[in-house]
Amino acid sequence: MNLEDNVLKALQALSESDREHQAPPEMEARLRVAFRRNRAAKRRRQIFGWASAAAVVIVIFTTFAPRPRPASAVPVARPTESAAANSGLGPELGPAPATSPPINLPATPKARARNAVQREIVTDFFPLMDVPPPIGRGALVRVDLPAEAMRTVGLPVREDRLAERVQADVLLSEDGLATAIRFVKVSR
Amino acid sequence: MRASQLTVPSSESDLLRRMLSGDEDAFTALYRLRQSAVYRFALQMTGKVTVAEDVTQEVFMALMEHGRRFDPARGTLASFLYGIARNLVLRRIERAHATEELTDAIEDCPGDVDLLQDLTRRETIEQVRRAVLSLPGAYREAVVLCDLQDLSYQDAAAALDCPVGTVRSRLNRGRAMLVKKLGFASPIKAAEGAG
Numbered sequence: 001m002n003l004e005d006n007v008l009k010a011l012q013a014l015s016e017s018d019r020e021h022q023a024p025p026e027m028e029a030r031l032r033v034a035f036r037r038n039r040a041a042k043r044r045r046q047i048f049g050w051a052s053a054a055a056v057v058i059v060i061f062t063t064f065a066p067r068p069r070p071a072s073a074v075p076v077a078r079p080t081e082s083a084a085a086n087s088g089l090g091p092e093l094g095p096a097p098a099t100s101p102p103i104n105l106p107a108t109p110k111a112r113a114r115n116a117v118q119r120e121i122v123t124d125f126f127p128l129m130d131v132p133p134p135i136g137r138g139a140l141v142r143v144d145l146p147a148e149a150m151r152t153v154g155l156p157v158r159e160d161r162l163a164e165r166v167q168a169d170v171l172l173s174e175d176g177l178a179t180a181i182r183f184v185k186v187s188r
Numbered sequence: 189m190r191a192s193q194l195t196v197p198s199s200e201s202d203l204l205r206r207m208l209s210g211d212e213d214a215f216t217a218l219y220r221l222r223q224s225a226v227y228r229f230a231l232q233m234t235g236k237v238t239v240a241e242d243v244t245q246e247v248f249m250a251l252m253e254h255g256r257r258f259d260p261a262r263g264t265l266a267s268f269l270y271g272i273a274r275n276l277v278l279r280r281i282e283r284a285h286a287t288e289e290l291t292d293a294i295e296d297c298p299g300d301v302d303l304l305q306d307l308t309r310r311e312t313i314e315q316v317r318r319a320v321l322s323l324p325g326a327y328r329e330a331v332v333l334c335d336l337q338d339l340s341y342q343d344a345a346a347a348l349d350c351p352v353g354t355v356r357s358r359l360n361r362g363r364a365m366l367v368k369k370l371g372f373a374s375p376i377k378a379a380e381g382a383g
Contacts, residue, residue, distance in 0.1 A: 011335040022224035023244045
């Protein structure tokens with residue numbers, strides 16, 4: 001038995017005597033509370049990220065999307081039969097006569113269903129910031145989010161529907177910060 | 189599959205994955221599985237209960253925040269946690285100058301004292317503990333991880349972020365220092381002493 005073996009035995013004895021040492025029981029409770037806070041903060045950040053990204057997309061779209069050209073202010077002369085005759089074209093090839101105004105027919109049940117007004121069911125607004133800035137002017141932006149986002153504000157979502165898309169209204173403050181969110185369900 | 193990935197118990201990987209997706213029960217299970225090892229490591233490195241408690245708490249807070257940085261290809265989850273604990277311990281030691289305090293507290297034992305005959309006695313255990321605490325940091329880490337925490341050289345190397353050969357040489361050097369400090373002048377029936 002050499003000297004190093006003796007040291008190893010001594011260390012083994014120390015290791016065995018320390019085996020019962022562990023962190024105090026209250027630490028587990030503290031860490032669980034911290035875990036919950038951490039999880040909630042992460043989810044808030046996630047929603048904030050989604051909402052911000054959606055807001056940016058909307059701003060870009062509204063800024064750069066092609067706008068419909070305004071109708072010409074110059075009145076267009078409606079061709080007449082004499083004009084068609086003067087053009088040398090027969091009545092078949094000349095400009096088509098002006099169509100008669102549309103007749104309002106009574107709507108069929110299908111058409112009525114198509115035109116039915118969409119009703120929206122909305123949740124309350126959920127704050128996304130612990131201390132939201134006072135809102136003087138702001139904007140409400142409709143965004144499309146994964147259903148998982150609803151969990152972040154404590155709304156129940158089934159596991160198998162987490163990936164589905166839901167609509168939400170994000171309240172943006174004047175400086176573009178997402179301050180609150182509400183979820184929207186569109187029903188007919 | 190790489191060999192190192194086989195060393196990660198599937199239950200731990202699974203618990204970590206679930207924990208990172210927000211499962212509190214998985215976090216609790218991981219904590220219960222690993223807290224005592226982390227706590228003992230910090231205690232054996234610093235000799236201070238309060239520091240060991242703080243370090244343990246901070247390690248698991250760090251796991252919540254940075255658990256995604258764990259890479260099974262680089263070592264086990266235990267190594268990852270020891271690595272975090274080690275950094276925190278070193279920071280504490282630097283801040284509190286604990287090394288000097290502990291080094292001052294230990295006196296080399298006279299060579300004619302037969303320590304191992306009374307090894308089960310508390311004071312003898314404490315003498316060994318103080319001897320370990322008096323080792324320079326690099327050697328202490330190797331001794332604590334390999335001899336007190338029973339980590340393999342590979343896992344210790346992953347925790348210390350150094351090559352396996354370095355762990356081996358530090359361990360040998362650390363043990364040699366302990367021989368000197370504990371004053372094992374003559375061969376002792378270690379089996380009897382340890383019992």
